Amino acid sequence: MDMKKRAGQTFVWACLLVLGIGAWSCAQESSLAAAPPGTAVQGKQASEKPAIKVRPIAYTGLRRRLMREYARIHYGREMETIVPQAVVVHWTASNSRDGVFRYFYNEENPRLKNGTLNVASHYLVDRDGTIWQLTPETALNRHAIGLNWCAIGIENVGGAEGREDLTPAQLEANVELIRYLRDKYPTLQWVLGHYQQEQARHTSLWKENVPGYYHGKTDPGPRFMAGLKGRLAGEGVKFF
Numbered sequence: 001m002d003m004k005k006r007a008g009q010t011f012v013w014a015c016l017l018v019l020g021i022g023a024w025s026c027a028q029e030s031s032l033a034a035a036p037p038g039t040a041v042q043g044k045q046a047s048e049k050p051a052i053k054v055r056p057i058a059y060t061g062l063r064r065r066l067m068r069e070y071a072r073i074h075y076g077r078e079m080e081t082i083v084p085q086a087v088v089v090h091w092t093a094s095n096s097r098d099g100v101f102r103y104f105y106n107e108e109n110p111r112l113k114n115g116t117l118n119v120a121s122h123y124l125v126d127r128d129g130t131i132w133q134l135t136p137e138t139a140l141n142r143h144a145i146g147l148n149w150c151a152i153g154i155e156n157v158g159g160a161e162g163r164e165d166l167t168p169a170q171l172e173a174n175v176e177l178i179r180y181l182r183d184k185y186p187t188l189q190w191v192l193g194h195y196q197q198e199q200a201r202h203t204s205l206w207k208e209n210v211p212g213y214y215h216g217k218t219d220p221g222p223r224f225m226a227g228l229k230g231r232l233a234g235e236g237v238k239f240f
């Protein structure tokens, strides 16, 4: 029933492949938004696709090469794509959607150690609940140590100076997006906040070959994760 939108999405990523960094204008004209943000209605089917806008970050052969390098260092094998098993929810620790987009845009960050693939998440959710897709869902993105090989990342604009200030609209958007992803990928079973990496380390979700490569995290805060857990209770996803 969603073939038109799916075709549009395929077109967007095809543009990426053809045009590389220059894909932005192409994708901008091919927005996947089916409805204005904030128009979710009660009683909609869990599998219904939420309104998603596409704003691709740079994705050329360079990013793919750096993905393979990252995977070789951290997982002992080269890979560019993932089979999603988890969603890791983040906050950006800033209030600037565009600033985060610019930060994620470049393919390489030479300052990073253990591979120079730049950090990025698959999705970015603005304060008003607008969902932006930055890369294909199966791209190997660098957003959560130990989990990048199997996890889709959702960044939420907010959390500046550690404040637990994510909005009700963001909670609603995350619920809708996670339901959509869970229905799309039967392998996807877990939802965790980035700070819950401490618990994930002791599960089969965790892979990390670089000794001592770990950073403590607080995002997106326990209140937001409790909200997600409550809203998605009984819907077949696991939480810590």
Ligand SMILES: [Zn+2]
Residues within 6 Å of the ligand: 089, 090, 091, 143, 194, 217, 219
């Ligand atoms: Zn994070």
